[in-house]
Amino acid sequence: MIKHPLAKALTLSLGVAAGSAMADNLMERANSMFEPIPKYPPVIDGNELTQAKVELGKMLFFEPRLSSSHLISCNTCHNVGLGGDDELPTSIGHGWQKGPRNSPTVFNAVFNAAQFWDGRAADLAEQAKGPVQAGVEMSSTPDRVVATLKSMPEYIERFEDAFPGQENPVTFDNMAVAIEAYEATLITPEAPFDKYLRGDTSALNESEKEGLALFMDRGCTACHSGVNLGGQNYYPFGLVAKPGAEILPEGDKGRFSVTETASDEYVFRASPLRNIELTAPYFHSGAVWSLEEAVAVMGTAQLGTELNDDEVKSIVAFLKTLTGNVPEVTYPVLPPSTANTPKPVDMIP
Amino acid sequence: MIKHPLAKALTLSLGVAAGSAMADNLMERANSMFEPIPKYPPVIDGNELTQAKVELGKMLFFEPRLSSSHLISCNTCHNVGLGGDDELPTSIGHGWQKGPRNSPTVFNAVFNAAQFWDGRAADLAEQAKGPVQAGVEMSSTPDRVVATLKSMPEYIERFEDAFPGQENPVTFDNMAVAIEAYEATLITPEAPFDKYLRGDTSALNESEKEGLALFMDRGCTACHSGVNLGGQNYYPFGLVAKPGAEILPEGDKGRFSVTETASDEYVFRASPLRNIELTAPYFHSGAVWSLEEAVAVMGTAQLGTELNDDEVKSIVAFLKTLTGNVPEVTYPVLPPSTANTPKPVDMIP
Numbered sequence: 001m002i003k004h005p006l007a008k009a010l011t012l013s014l015g016v017a018a019g020s021a022m023a024d025n026l027m028e029r030a031n032s033m034f035e036p037i038p039k040y041p042p043v044i045d046g047n048e049l050t051q052a053k054v055e056l057g058k059m060l061f062f063e064p065r066l067s068s069s070h071l072i073s074c075n076t077c078h079n080v081g082l083g084g085d086d087e088l089p090t091s092i093g094h095g096w097q098k099g100p101r102n103s104p105t106v107f108n109a110v111f112n113a114a115q116f117w118d119g120r121a122a123d124l125a126e127q128a129k130g131p132v133q134a135g136v137e138m139s140s141t142p143d144r145v146v147a148t149l150k151s152m153p154e155y156i157e158r159f160e161d162a163f164p165g166q167e168n169p170v171t172f173d174n175m176a177v178a179i180e181a182y183e184a185t186l187i188t189p190e191a192p193f194d195k196y197l198r199g200d201t202s203a204l205n206e207s208e209k210e211g212l213a214l215f216m217d218r219g220c221t222a223c224h225s226g227v228n229l230g231g232q233n234y235y236p237f238g239l240v241a242k243p244g245a246e247i248l249p250e251g252d253k254g255r256f257s258v259t260e261t262a263s264d265e266y267v268f269r270a271s272p273l274r275n276i277e278l279t280a281p282y283f284h285s286g287a288v289w290s291l292e293e294a295v296a297v298m299g300t301a302q303l304g305t306e307l308n309d310d311e312v313k314s315i316v317a318f319l320k321t322l323t324g325n326v327p328e329v330t331y332p333v334l335p336p337s338t339a340n341t342p343k344p345v346d347m348i349p
Numbered sequence: 350m351i352k353h354p355l356a357k358a359l360t361l362s363l364g365v366a367a368g369s370a371m372a373d374n375l376m377e378r379a380n381s382m383f384e385p386i387p388k389y390p391p392v393i394d395g396n397e398l399t400q401a402k403v404e405l406g407k408m409l410f411f412e413p414r415l416s417s418s419h420l421i422s423c424n425t426c427h428n429v430g431l432g433g434d435d436e437l438p439t440s441i442g443h444g445w446q447k448g449p450r451n452s453p454t455v456f457n458a459v460f461n462a463a464q465f466w467d468g469r470a471a472d473l474a475e476q477a478k479g480p481v482q483a484g485v486e487m488s489s490t491p492d493r494v495v496a497t498l499k500s501m502p503e504y505i506e507r508f509e510d511a512f513p514g515q516e517n518p519v520t521f522d523n524m525a526v527a528i529e530a531y532e533a534t535l536i537t538p539e540a541p542f543d544k545y546l547r548g549d550t551s552a553l554n555e556s557e558k559e560g561l562a563l564f565m566d567r568g569c570t571a572c573h574s575g576v577n578l579g580g581q582n583y584y585p586f587g588l589v590a591k592p593g594a595e596i597l598p599e600g601d602k603g604r605f606s607v608t609e610t611a612s613d614e615y616v617f618r619a620s621p622l623r624n625i626e627l628t629a630p631y632f633h634s635g636a637v638w639s640l641e642e643a644v645a646v647m648g649t650a651q652l653g654t655e656l657n658d659d660e661v662k663s664i665v666a667f668l669k670t671l672t673g674n675v676p677e678v679t680y681p682v683l684p685p686s687t688a689n690t691p692k693p694v695d696m697i698p
Contacts, residue, residue, distance in 0.1 A: 062430055064428070064431070064435075065436075069441065070435070070436060070437055071425070071435070071437070071441050076420070079413070080680050081411055081680050081681050081682055081683045082413070082683050083685065086413075086419070086420070087414075087419060087685075087686055087693075088419055088420070088693055089693075092418065092420050095445050096444050096445035277685055278685045280685070280686060289688070289692070290688060326682050328679060328680075329679065329680040330677060330678065330679055330680070331429050331430050331677075331678040331679070331680055332430050333430055333675050334430045334431050336431075336432065336436075336626055336627045336629070337436055337629060339638070339639060343638070344436075344437055344438075
């Protein structure tokens with residue numbers, strides 16, 4: 001964990017103010033557990049964020065013709081206007097099928113250690129290939145995607161620009177790499193909590209600071225720490241007390257389906273908590289609509305603690321300080337289909 | 350029909366150039382039948398385009414919570430990145446139901462005399478109320494929409510700003526008025542044909558000019574004239590020869606369902622042709638994917654003329670000069686749902 005130098009400097013310089021000893025102690029503890037969202041997209045090993053690639057990735061992110069119906073794009077379930085997800089319990093996909101899990105936000109997803117609730121994709125590029133092919137989501141195939149993209153001259157040119165020197169740049173893999181590059185730009189810096197971590201003691205009010213203290217004292221940070229306050233590791237849901245099947249459906253055994261290890265039953269990636277007030281409903285089941293209830297469930301299920309109403313209220317107040325500046329997105333203009341573009345499936349009489 | 354003064358002036362001043370007599374004659378004829386897209390949104394009687402209203406309208410246009418599923422927004426079927434429509438034969442709506450007709454583009458729709466293929470809505474505000482309530486589209490109700498909007502403090506504030514002085518501004522009608530205001534800004538000026546109409550003879554090449562001449566000489570302008578080259582009046586599809594049921598399905602009698610007048614059987618609003626290259630497939634049935642085929646069908650069905658391949662090619666070349674500058678759209682950031690926001694239908698276990 002890297003502390004921001006500015007935060008350190010400000011912590012030191014502000015430390016002399018009268019009455020701020022407790023606050024500074026809180027800020028110091030917070031800086032030992034969390035990191036602010038950086039102001040600029042991170043560097044991704046092997047995927048340089050060139051303008052050509054990011055712009056192509058944005059087009060692909062909004063491209064419904066990556067789905068076989070021509071209706072569903074990445075943005076359908078990871079809506080950049082709705083906190084980066086779809087605000088549904090579980091997503092609706094091809095043929096109005098319901099997906100098995102709640103759609104995670106795309107915002108700051110680049111900071112997660114792995115993608116999906118069970119972490120089955122190592123990075124955003126690997127992740128991007130999943131929904132495009134999933135029968136209940138976009139229901140396409142790599143061949144169909146490549147044929148679609150190659151049917152439009154503008155896409156061929158843009159792939160050439162985004163992947164210079166490659167003999168055959170229009171590939172399913174490069175589609176995913178471009179989407180990853182774009183998604184890496186979807187970060188939400190400047191949340192009140194980030195300002196606090198960087199030394200602005202007034203960025204949180206008393207109730208929010210109480211919530212932060214509780215969040216650390218009660219052990220929430222065991223799973224929710226780092227830049228995203230989560231998204232880094234896997235934990236059993238129901239560590240202390242298993243919630244009911246309405247919240248933890250028996251059919252979804254989480255990471256067990258990836259590792260096939262008995263100890264991974266009902267294990268999920270700890271949810272990142274950035275912008276959590278924008279992404280109800282909560283949990284992989286999307287069964288809980290209120291943030292207060294979600295916090296209370298976490299108390300009993302994970303910590304074995306019945307948090308009282310005031311404590312829940314303070315923690316929720318703190319969690320709302322994790323809402324950052326949503327990136328400004330200009331809607332991409334997509335090229336028109338051509339005679340060679342594969343027709344939408346199930347839509348031709 | 351109002352001729353643009355600049356076009357007139359340029360026509361006159363350029364008329365002296367050697368060899369341009371025929372071209373000028375063409376330009377003059379064109380200006381007597383068509384009008385350029387204005388550079389700024391038009392004035393709408395009774396709906397002043399204030400910034401507060403247009404911005405609210407944009408949010409509503411992108412607001413999936415206007416649908417009972419919380420998945421479908423205006424932009425789903427009138428995608429501003431895809432020529433203002435969905436590029437599907439007929440749209441997909443609530444529960445993956447298929448709508449009966451091809452989704453018309455929202456771009457320049459403000460210039461149409463009436464909305465929908467059968468003209469059953471007098472203006473865009475009336476139009477906007479249709480899909481929100483249609484069971485096969487967004488499947489919501491006015492009460493549900495109002496409850497949804499009133500559940501989010503930001504919307505209440507924005508309606509107050511957009512409709513100042515009104516006691517109860519959050520209404521279904523005002524939703525529609527705001528959407529109309531936004532849609533009025535979705536115009537695509539500066540197409541090559543607009544530049545030509547304004548006097549730039551070099552804006553069209555020879556083939557495009559041949560196409561324009563044919564378009565006028567063969568009588569396409571009987572239905573497709575004015576600023577939108579269509580969208581102004583109603584005509585029977587199959588005026589001379591009825592196309593097959595694959596193009597003109599027998600079950601859809603068009604304007605007959607609005608007027609219940611026998612002479613209105615299979616009568617539809619002439620399609621506006623602006624940006625037509627971006628909005629395949631064509632006709633109310635969305636049955637024809639190629640613009641060449643659509644032009645040929647129009648020749649036989651409406652004009653009783655078998656256009657030869659060269660003629661079709663020239664007319665298509667001309668039609669592609671109707672592609673204007675698509676408006677730049679910044680994706681709106683929508684407020685988060687609250688405890689009072691009606692939950693999505695069919696998505697709660």
